[in-house]
Amino acid sequence: MNYRHAYHAGNFADVLKHVVVTLILARLKVKDRPIWVLDSHSGAGLYDLASAAALKTGEHLQGVDRFLAAPGPPMALHDYVRVIRDLNPTDWPRVRWYPGSPRLVRELLRAGDRLVANELHPEDAVALQAAFRGDPRVRVRRLDGYMAWKAFVPPTVRRGLVLVDPPFEVPGEFERLVTGLVDAHRRWATGVMALWYPIKDVDAVRAFHAGLRESGIRRLLRVELLVRAARDPDRLNGCGMIVVNPPWQLAETLEGVLAWLGPVLAQDVGAAGSIAWLVPE
Numbered sequence: 001m002n003y004r005h006a007y008h009a010g011n012f013a014d015v016l017k018h019v020v021v022t023l024i025l026a027r028l029k030v031k032d033r034p035i036w037v038l039d040s041h042s043g044a045g046l047y048d049l050a051s052a053a054a055l056k057t058g059e060h061l062q063g064v065d066r067f068l069a070a071p072g073p074p075m076a077l078h079d080y081v082r083v084i085r086d087l088n089p090t091d092w093p094r095v096r097w098y099p100g101s102p103r104l105v106r107e108l109l110r111a112g113d114r115l116v117a118n119e120l121h122p123e124d125a126v127a128l129q130a131a132f133r134g135d136p137r138v139r140v141r142r143l144d145g146y147m148a149w150k151a152f153v154p155p156t157v158r159r160g161l162v163l164v165d166p167p168f169e170v171p172g173e174f175e176r177l178v179t180g181l182v183d184a185h186r187r188w189a190t191g192v193m194a195l196w197y198p199i200k201d202v203d204a205v206r207a208f209h210a211g212l213r214e215s216g217i218r219r220l221l222r223v224e225l226l227v228r229a230a231r232d233p234d235r236l237n238g239c240g241m242i243v244v245n246p247p248w249q250l251a252e253t254l255e256g257v258l259a260w261l262g263p264v265l266a267q268d269v270g271a272a273g274s275i276a277w278l279v280p281e
């Protein structure tokens with residue numbers, strides 16, 4: 001386990017992922033009924049953008065810093081901005097503390113909602129335990145992320161989200177995502193699941209999409225953000241999310257958000273946000 005998210009926190013990929021998660025939760029919370037969230041690869045939960053790791057890469061400069069400096073963000077992004085602002089009350093809109101996915105989700109939960117934050121790395125799992133101690137809505141677990149997906153799905157509260165955000169540090173991650181989804185979908189066909197993936201080698205992404213199509217699972221929404229044309233397979237040119245069972249109106253909201261976000265996070269020619277059904281109803 002070499003991957004450390006502290007080097008990447010607040011980058012453009014985090015912004016896209018966290019915006020999508022925020023919008024999914026907003027739609028799920030439209031009804032009064034409680035929701036349940038599993039974050040299978042949680043990370044540390046809170047990141048210091050002034051740390052040596054963050055300063056070494058400076059990735060957040062092209063991500064959340066640009067995002068917050070851009071004029072006229074769509075109203076739909078208000079919740080995401082609010083969570084970041086609440087962590088940075090002084091010097092706003094300068095950001096030092098950036099929320100990882102479990103922290104973001106926790107800030108968006110209502111009293112009756114629940115979160116299982118799973119993380120295998122011992123240091124990050126300990127940090128999560130400390131951060132969420134005393135919050136009865138959150139349980140921290142230290143399992144392999146794919147095991148957690150198996151172990152906790154289906155939840156007893158049948159309305160909710162699974163976020164699967166693996167590190168892609170060893171080969172076979174795309175295949176594990178498809179296999180994991182097929183298994184989880186068999187047990188919880190109505191659950192919303194959001195799978196993050198990098199766009200480096202476009203052939204690998206195409207094969208991933210083909211595997212998802214062949215799975216027979218329907219209602220798969222593909223959300224992608226390229227920060228430059230995907231010509232160099234060794235660079236993170238963009239990223240995407242597959243949203244299974246996207247809540248009502250998520251696609252429409254995301255369309256407007258991506259039209260704004262694409263130019264804000266663009267780094268070179270060929271940058272664009274896009275959204276389409278990989279497999280419709």
Ligand SMILES: C[S@@+](CC[C@H](N)C(=O)[O-])C[C@H]1O[C@@H](n2cnc3c(N)ncnc32)[C@H](O)[C@@H]1O
Nearest residue numbers: 005041042043100101120121144145165166167
């Ligand atoms: C991309 S980061 C997660 C970032 C986090 N979801 C966020 O948005 O803030 C991937 C995380 O997976 C963890 N990880 C690596 N292998 C794992 C495994 N087999 N099971 C669970 N977590 C794992 C890493 O330690 C890392 O924290």
